[in-house]
Amino acid sequence: MAHYLGLDLGTSSLKALLMDDGQRVVASASAGLHVSRPAFGWSEQDPADWIEAARTVLGRLREGHGAALADVEGIGLSGQMHGATLLDAAGAVLRPCILWNDTRAHEEARALDDAQARDITGNIVFPGFTAPKLEWVRRNEPALFERVASVLLPKDYVRLWLTGEAVSEMSDAAGTAWLDTGARDWSDRMLERTGLSRAHMPRLVEGTEASGGLKGALAAEWGLKPGIVVAGGGGDNAASACGVGVVRPGTGFVSLGTSGVLFTASAGYEPAPETALHTFCHALPGLWHQMGVTLSAAGSLEWLSGVLRETPGALVASLGEELRAPGRLAFLPYLSGERTPHNDSAIRGAFVGLQADTSREDMARAVMEGVAFSMRDCLEAGGAVERLVAVGAGARSALWLKMLASVLKTPVALPAAGDFGAAFGAARLGLVAATGLEPAGVMTEPPIARTFEPDPGLAEPFMEAYGRYRALYPALAALAR
Incomplete structure (x- = not known):
């Protein structure tokens, strides 16, 4: 039986998932990653840690599922987007990777973000995108910038290690501000504006295409077949x-x-850049997607759990599953700035309405509501959809999904128990690249365990609370300047 491997390089961990040719998950393994924050607004990782994490998870899969791993026919990659991994002419890493949630390049992003950039890329040039990070390096680390021979996105650095090939794919490349998103090709003009050229860029493929073959030495290390096809893959979303x-x-x-x-x-x-929506290429040929982003969702609950010294799961469990009308306590989840709809790297989060009897449960509920309202902002920017499938760690909370359904006025479907996230999607892309099967027949919706409908009785209270939430941003922004 053939098997397929998905590798997903996240911010906090790298995950490997092994599935069979019936798309049943055989095994998975993950290894944690550390984020360094050497200055305000900075966020970095050492690419060497990604390689060590990949070795760790593949070693674990070999220990427990060596026979299945030996039958792998295709590998797919997924990863955190926008990171700037800088290599010299010998392929050595020049500095820690500047990550997606790093906001140091806000001035450079503002300078790059003009009508020409939006027309070419279809997007606002956000501080988290890759191009302004390179402009920051050019201005602040000029000697290092002169040594830059190539720029790779995080998952593509893992690909380079796996295959020896410098390759990216359309969905991830669209988040750099160097891609002509409509043409699905690098833009010479946007590269020129940051002192780069096509020579600095990896070759582009579609997510379902082969990008190279697995190196023989690495294949031998894990009991895999040498030359296994590695698909283009996709950005994490x-x-x-x-x-x-x-x-x-x-x-x-x-x-x-x-x-x-x-x-x-x-x-x-x-494209609709004026809305602060992302318009990116999909990982499948001939498709695009739009994406609203709030930078701190489950991350906001993680932050609160650290402050209160309680696990996120315990905080959510303390609220039960009954959806109630929102209280007066409001939370604005701008812990790392915000993208949609404000494009504001300087804004920071806040609780508004704290009082003497505010409890940890009140704070946890307000955080969940604030994130739901931020997702409403994203929906307002892009328009309604008939139904949404819920993914991510926060989707384990029935209360949060009930809240989202009512705030978004849209049914929210929860997949049945199983792993259907980015690593699974990467494995599916590896399957398509290895077999040539039609993507539509492979990438079907998983079984749905439960669908959460909007609560009509709470529609008005949630919209009133959303109105208060929206009114708080201008006041908070004035204080942040």
Whole structure:
């Protein structure tokens, strides 16, 4: 029986998932990753840690499932987007990777973000994108910038290690501000504006295409076949869409991971940069997607759990599953700035309405409501969808999904127990690249365990609370300047 391997390089961990040719998950393993924050607004990782994590998870799979691993026919990659991994002419890493949630390049992003950039890329140039990070390096680390021979996104550095090939794919490349998103090709003009050229860029493939073959030495290390096809793969959200079958126009998912995402697939290229939505290529040929992003979703609950010294699961469990009308306590989840709809790297989060009897349960509920309201912002920017599939760690909370359904006024479907996230989507992309099967027949929606409908009795209270939430941003922004 053939098997397929998905590798998903996240911010906090790297995950490997092994599935068989019937798309049943055989095993998975993960290894944690550390984020360094050497200055305010900075977020970095050492690429060597990604390789060590990959070795760890593949070693664990070999220990427990060596026979299945030996039958792997295709590998797919997924990863955190926007990171700037800088290599010299010998392929050595020049500095720690500047991550997606790093906001140091806000001035450079502002300078790059003009009508020309939006026309070419279809997007606002956000501080988290890759191009402004390189402009920051050029201005602040000029000697190092002169040594830059190539720039790779995080998962593509893992690919380089696996195959020896410098390759990226459309969904991840669309988040750099160097891609002509409509043409699905690098933009010479946007590269020139940051002192780079095509020579600095990896070769581009579609997510379902082969990008190279597994090196013989690494194959021998894990008992794999040398030369196994490694698919182009996808950025983490495009790969998650492949995992839950959001590959047809009009379908969508809502993700409650470290960041929050509202993702909808589209057949045509229809950019709307003025809304602060991302318009990116999908991991599948001929498709694009739009995506609203809030930078701190489940990450907000993680933050509160650290402050209160209680696990996120325990905080959520203390609230039960009954959906109630929101209280007066409001939380704005701008812990790392915000993208949709504000494009504001300087804004920071706040509780508003604390009082003497505020409890930890009140604070946890307000955090969950604030994240739901931020996802409503994303929906307002992009328009309604008929139904959303829920993914991410936060989707384990029935209360949060009930809240989202009522705030978004949209049914939210929870997949049946199983692993249908980015690593699963990456494995599906590896299957398509290895077999040539039609993606639509492979990337189907998983079985749905439960669908959460909007509560009509709470529609008005939630919209009133959302109005208060919206009114707080201008006041908070004035204080942040």
